[in-house]
Amino acid sequence: MAGEGPRSTPLPESAPRNEDHGERPAPLLSPRPLKPPADRLYGRSKGHKLRPRQQVLLDVTLPRMAFREADAAEPSRAFPGASELWLEVGFGGGEHAIAQARAHPEAALIACEVFENGICSLLSALVPEGREAEVPLPPNLRLWTADARLLLRALPDRCLDRLFLLFPDPWPKMRHARRRFVHPAMLPLLARLMKHGAEWRVATDDPTYQAWVRDVMGAQTLFDDAEPASVRPDGWPPTRYEAKALRARRQPLYWSFRRRRGP
Numbered sequence: 624m625a626g627e628g629p630r631s632t633p634l635p636e637s638a639p640r641n642e643d644h645g646e647r648p649a650p651l652l653s654p655r656p657l658k659p660p661a662d663r664l665y666g667r668s669k670g671h672k673l674r675p676r677q678q679v680l681l682d683v684t685l686p687r688m689a690f691r692e693a694d695a696a697e698p699s700r701a702f703p704g705a706s707e708l709w710l711e712v713g714f715g716g717g718e719h720a721i722a723q724a725r726a727h728p729e730a731a732l733i734a735c736e737v738f739e740n741g742i743c744s745l746l747s748a749l750v751p752e753g754r755e756a757e758v759p760l761p762p763n764l765r766l767w768t769a770d771a772r773l774l775l776r777a778l779p780d781r782c783l784d785r786l787f788l789l790f791p792d793p794w795p796k797m798r799h800a801r802r803r804f805v806h807p808a809m810l811p812l813l814a815r816l817m818k819h820g821a822e823w824r825v826a827t828d829d830p831t832y833q834a835w836v837r838d839v840m841g842a843q844t845l846f847d848d849a850e851p852a853s854v855r856p857d858g859w860p861p862t863r864y865e866a867k868a869l870r871a872r873r874q875p876l877y878w879s880f881r882r883r884r885g886p
């Protein structure tokens with residue numbers, strides 16, 4: 624899922640082509656029943672061979688920043704004094720996670736990513752070469768380097784104040800829709816974890832995924848449906864994929880969904 628893989632795949636087979644871009648608009652949720660989300664991870668966790676410095680970051684620094692599975696049932700143990708808990712799924716190179724952690728020292732952020740080179744990018748932005756073992760690390764930022772869904776399932780009810788899903792892999796073929804993170808069957812899990820009024824930020828530049836988000840979120844009742852912004856709102860630090868989309872003249876959309884009161 625990391626890197627370029629899914630973005631280079633053709634668009635869905637079943638819908639008519641969009642005349643402007645030679646792309647196909649998103650399929651609607653109906654008429655075919657949607658398969659449940661895929662349980663395995665389809666993206667890449669390894670890319671090009673790691674350089675020695677990257678290996679040191681993974682061996683020496685990552686253990687100092689890892690969010691431990693043993694803390695999942697009571698995540699506040701990992702962040703004494705934090706007033707909020709935030710979580711980012713798929714942090715890529717970590718630009719957004721680092722910027723949020725710096726701007727909000729009062730909030731604790733668990734940032735999830737499976738792609739080794741991305742994890743190394745985040746670590747190398749924090750750690751000068753040679754100081755991997757002892758440089759002070761942001762106390763409010765911890766990394767989860769397995770499938771984010773495993774952590775989500777282990778977290779307690781109503782623990783999250785904010786959730787970020789920025790430029791998720793779009794998996795544009797309709798037959799791969801079950802690999803998308805935004806999926807009707809994922810919503811009850813996310814709703815269980817989020818406090819009432821908690822914010823779920825979603826951004827994507829992929830037209831298929833944009834229409835998909837509209838369809839999925841328009842058909843549910845756990846979150847307030849929201850109109851997306853077409854300019855990145857204040858307080859949303861930029862990401863590498865957003866920059867890439869803008870360079871390619873793709874139009875990102877930015878949603879802020881709020882968890883409704885209720886079950």
Ligand SMILES: C[S@@+](CC[C@H](N)C(=O)[O-])C[C@H]1O[C@@H](n2cnc3c(N)ncnc32)[C@H](O)[C@@H]1O
Binds near residue numbers: 712713737738864865
């Ligand atoms: C298209 S990239 C976007 C990265 C970043 N958010 C950005 O905007 O630059 C999506 C990232 O999500 C990661 N990812 C996908 N599924 C994941 C999962 N289940 N758990 C953790 N990371 C995941 C991929 O490895 C990939 O790096």
